[in-house]
Amino acid sequence: MRHPLEFLFPPEIGAELIYSFVIIVSSLMIYYATKEMYELSSYKGIKYFRQAFLFFAIAYFFRYFIQFFLVFFSLQGIIDISPRFILSISLFIFLYSSSMAVFYLLYSVMWKKWDHSKMKIYLFNLLALAIALIGMLFRGIEVSLILNIVLLLFATFMLFRAYKDTKNKQKGKSLFIIYILLFVFWVLNVIDILIPKFLQIYQLIIYLASIFLFMIILYRVLKKTGN
């Protein structure tokens, strides 16, 4: 029988901790680097862009760091909850936050074309909650895989529409390729969590590619904000 701590800390946790840490730090750097710009301008596009990266940071925090803190600060003994319960809650928050991150990133480029009602935000929250619930309840089942692929196709279609309307095609092209790849790697990350053995041999490639994409976005943000 596996020791309860092995549910929380499988042997490959080291690489995953570093991966989560890099994504959290780069997402928070993007969030804070754009803080002044948003405070001065109150521009909605900047608001949604920042929220996307805040949600990415929350998602990856809950992916593995909650487990890290629980073990290293010995909270597990104090609060007496089972590792499976912690994993389910972490998975739920990870799926909800990462879905919200993708929705906000999409909304940051689409908000001018869509109507400005607050219904969109409620709809995103409902969809993200549904994705998180399905992911948690049907762990490893094809339903969440299909749902995520449908979402990826929807996001790609929306980005393509936004790209068609963009004025600076050259700049727009590179940005939309980065966003589409980010969405693809988000789906691969979700699959990696839901069906751990499915992508095991490609895990390191997925981690490195995701880090690379976040680094490109961070570099572009820092260059433009002058930080």
Place this chain on the structure above:
Amino acid sequence: MAKRGKLEIMRDILRIIQESNNLIKPTPLLRKSGLSSTRFKEYYFELLERKLIKEVSGEKQDRHIILSEHGFRFLEKYKAIVNFIDEFDL
């Protein structure tokens, strides 16, 4: 003339105040802004609410408008904000 965006109009209003030695009455500001009085009021109250401008009383107790620290910072960062919006197609 191309239609100005919201940020551009805000920048123009703040710049008019700055170029008037950071002290101007509402009526000349309205005239120089090139906006209708309804639209001017909308922007005026938004700039006040967001603390980019401040109202001060003159010697004859008449109302004047000055830029706040935030207002000056907005003008400094305006180009960077617009470039950022353009870079990420926001």
